[in-house]
Amino acid sequence: MAPRTNLTLLSNVTPPSLERAWLTAPHPTLPIIATCSSDKTVHVYSLTNFRLLSTISGGHKRSVRTSAWKPHVSGESVLATGSFDATVGIWRRWDAYGQAGGDGDAGSETPNGDGDDGVEKKPEGADDDEEEWRFAVLLDGHDSEVKSVSWSPSGMLLATCSRDKSIWIWEDLDDGDNNFETVAVMQEHEGDVKCVAWHPAEECLASASYDDTIRLWREDIDDWGQVACIRGHEGTVWFLDWEAVENVPRGADDALAAQWKERHALSGPRLASCSDDRTVRIWRRQPKESQQQAPFGGTGVPSILRPTGTDETWEADTVLPRMHDLSVYAVAWSKRTGLLASAGADGRIVVYEERFVTDAPTSDDAGTAPSDGVAPGPRTEWTAIVIQDGAHGVYEINHVAWAKRADRGRAEGQDEEVLISTADDGSVKIWALGE
Amino acid sequence: MTTEIQNSNPTILSDADLPTRLRPTEAAKSSAYGSGLFASTLSFPGDSVDPASQYLSAESESEGDDLLEEPIDEQEIYDLISTISDPEHPISLGALAVVSLPDISIKPTLSNVPDSPLRTVTVLITPTITHCSLATVIGLGVRVRLEQSLPSRFRMDVRIKEGTHSTADEVNKQLADKERVAAALENGTLMGVIAKMLETCQ
Numbered sequence: 001m002a003p004r005t006n007l008t009l010l011s012n013v014t015p016p017s018l019e020r021a022w023l024t025a026p027h028p029t030l031p032i033i034a035t036c037s038s039d040k041t042v043h044v045y046s047l048t049n050f051r052l053l054s055t056i057s058g059g060h061k062r063s064v065r066t067s068a069w070k071p072h073v074s075g076e077s078v079l080a081t082g083s084f085d086a087t088v089g090i091w092r093r094w095d096a097y098g099q100a101g102g103d104g105d106a107g108s109e110t111p112n113g114d115g116d117d118g119v120e121k122k123p124e125g126a127d128d129d130e131e132e133w134r135f136a137v138l139l140d141g142h143d144s145e146v147k148s149v150s151w152s153p154s155g156m157l158l159a160t161c162s163r164d165k166s167i168w169i170w171e172d173l174d175d176g177d178n179n180f181e182t183v184a185v186m187q188e189h190e191g192d193v194k195c196v197a198w199h200p201a202e203e204c205l206a207s208a209s210y211d212d213t214i215r216l217w218r219e220d221i222d223d224w225g226q227v228a229c230i231r232g233h234e235g236t237v238w239f240l241d242w243e244a245v246e247n248v249p250r251g252a253d254d255a256l257a258a259q260w261k262e263r264h265a266l267s268g269p270r271l272a273s274c275s276d277d278r279t280v281r282i283w284r285r286q287p288k289e290s291q292q293q294a295p296f297g298g299t300g301v302p303s304i305l306r307p308t309g310t311d312e313t314w315e316a317d318t319v320l321p322r323m324h325d326l327s328v329y330a331v332a333w334s335k336r337t338g339l340l341a342s343a344g345a346d347g348r349i350v351v352y353e354e355r356f357v358t359d360a361p362t363s364d365d366a367g368t369a370p371s372d373g374v375a376p377g378p379r380t381e382w383t384a385i386v387i388q389d390g391a392h393g394v395y396e397i398n399h400v401a402w403a404k405r406a407d408r409g410r411a412e413g414q415d416e417e418v419l420i421s422t423a424d425d426g427s428v429k430i431w432a433l434g435e
Numbered sequence: 436m437t438t439e440i441q442n443s444n445p446t447i448l449s450d451a452d453l454p455t456r457l458r459p460t461e462a463a464k465s466s467a468y469g470s471g472l473f474a475s476t477l478s479f480p481g482d483s484v485d486p487a488s489q490y491l492s493a494e495s496e497s498e499g500d501d502l503l504e505e506p507i508d509e510q511e512i513y514d515l516i517s518t519i520s521d522p523e524h525p526i527s528l529g530a531l532a533v534v535s536l537p538d539i540s541i542k543p544t545l546s547n548v549p550d551s552p553l554r555t556v557t558v559l560i561t562p563t564i565t566h567c568s569l570a571t572v573i574g575l576g577v578r579v580r581l582e583q584s585l586p587s588r589f590r591m592d593v594r595i596k597e598g599t600h601s602t603a604d605e606v607n608k609q610l611a612d613k614e615r616v617a618a619a620l621e622n623g624t625l626m627g628v629i630a631k632m633l634e635t636c637q
């Protein structure tokens with residue numbers, strides 16, 4: 001294996017958290033990231049100059065494990081945080097403040113926390129509540145540590161999950177009073193729920209658990225319920241990420257791409273998962289058509305074998321090349337490039353690329369052959385194009401995420417991407433992918 | 436650090452030490468628990484070969500110990516955790532044979548990356564009775580002790596020795612779960628128990 005691509009370290013964020021950092025959430029539109037730390041705070045850094053912009057503190061009594069930015073909010077940033085203290089915090093800040101560290105290059109070098117105390121607010125007039133992070137509301141309901149939070153694509157719903165084995169769905173009433181309403185509490189998982197992740201376009205939630213399963217949830221009439229339970233991993237499933245709706249693997253000519261899109265449209269975005277069993281796997285929904293109406297000729301299927309209206313059948317699409325020696329804690333599927341990154345306890349970052357296989361099928365049975373009745377789509381194959389050992393020295397990596405590149409080194413006019421990795425020593429590194 | 440390197444033969448000292456610590460308690464234990472220890476009595480023949488296996492492990496250790504910068508060996512791990520007190524009895528885990536030298540191993544974590552400094556410390560725990568509900572707490576104590584004492588390049592793999600506990604898989608899964616361990620460390624009550632267990636460690 002001689003990857004032709006490599007990761008180039010652009011920078012560490014400064015100053016790093018002094019305790020374990022669990023996760024870094026890139027803002028959906030602004031060049032800022034939120035790093036959750038065991039020091040009970042969230043550090044907000046600039047992706048323009050990699051410096052600390054502000055620290056969100058005072059809300060949680062224990063480690064902040066997770067956070068997520070609410071999408072489609074204008075003029076304001078809204079961050080949800082989940083903590084080992086069993087609560088979920090909602091924080092708000094006007095976007096006008098802190099733009100210096102955010103938008104573009106000009107004048108972005110505003111001193112901020114210069115010197116050793118990065119926790120300080122900005123020097124001038126920053127005492128005003130209006131200009132800092134406002135603690136909006138505390139969502140109380142879970143019995144034990146909150147492990148993951150996720151906003152639905154519309155931003156209307158917030159899903160949270162916990163060691164208490166439950167998933168809560170809250171509706172943001174957006175009434176100006178920071179009211180949230182509990183929409184559903186799902187308790188089917190038999191162990192800690194480690195991760196929740198919304199489908200990129202639909203109100204469909206995926207969850208991963210200590211019970212080794214992945215489950216999918218949808219609303220039917222008025223009730224949220226489980227529509228699928230995916231078994232396959234042989235250990236705790238740590239993290240999930242969805243494919244972009246429009247993703248097409250590389251190396252396609254137009255005909256192939258069209259064929260792919262047609263099939264992809266039927267089954268929808270795939271789901272990537274990573275686990276304590278050291279694997280990264282991809283799952284695909286069987287096209288509804290093949291489930292509900294017997295395809296041509298397939299008449300005699302007794303209805304009892306067919307899933308009910310809302311049930312979905314998810315099947316293994318593929319197991320990615322086995323590149324990890326210990327638990328894989330995070331997987332990130334780029335919405336821009338379709339590249340997939342994974343990282344874990346072995347301190348290694350791996351980036352995989354999916355390409356079409358054009359030659360005749362070989363004996364390679366990587367699980368790409370569909371088992372439903374639909375004509376097989378074009379075959380694809382995943383290869384590891386980057387293997388970065390010791391990406392954070394000897395430390396375990398807890399999270400990876402893709403974000404739009406925003407520093408000065410980026411190529412003009414190009415939509416470049418960076419990979420952000422978060423580690424046990426509190427460090428956060430920003431990487432560029434190069435040939 | 437230099438004292439550790441100079442002291443690359445601590446095995447001799449502690450070897451002499453170890454049997455005297457272990458023998459009397461083993462006898463005491465078997466009489467104390469009597470017939471209840473079916474599984475344990477079965478394991479005693481293995482224990483009686485103890486000196487031999489210790490010798491063996493010491494030998495293989497010196498063979499594999501090609502790097503000078505590898506001052507941490509199984510004996511040192513043993514010394515770190517054998518003095519932890521059992522949460523139930525005021526007796527050390529070493530004396531209770533809950534931890535024992537042959538059940539400790541150190542291996543390179545990434546077998547395919549020869550120059551990686553990462554090492555995995557595996558500690559197999561033998562609970563005093565097969566349904567000991569405190570196995571998780573003991574395992575957590577061992578893990579915490581190692582995490583606090585060893586450099587970050589060490590990965591802990593603390594598990595219940597096969598066949599010695601009725602819910603070993605469950606306990607093992609909990610002990611291996613980084614997130615659960617981290618949360619446990621923030622739990623005041625649990626950490627109180629752990630701190631008491633670790634009080635007896637130097």
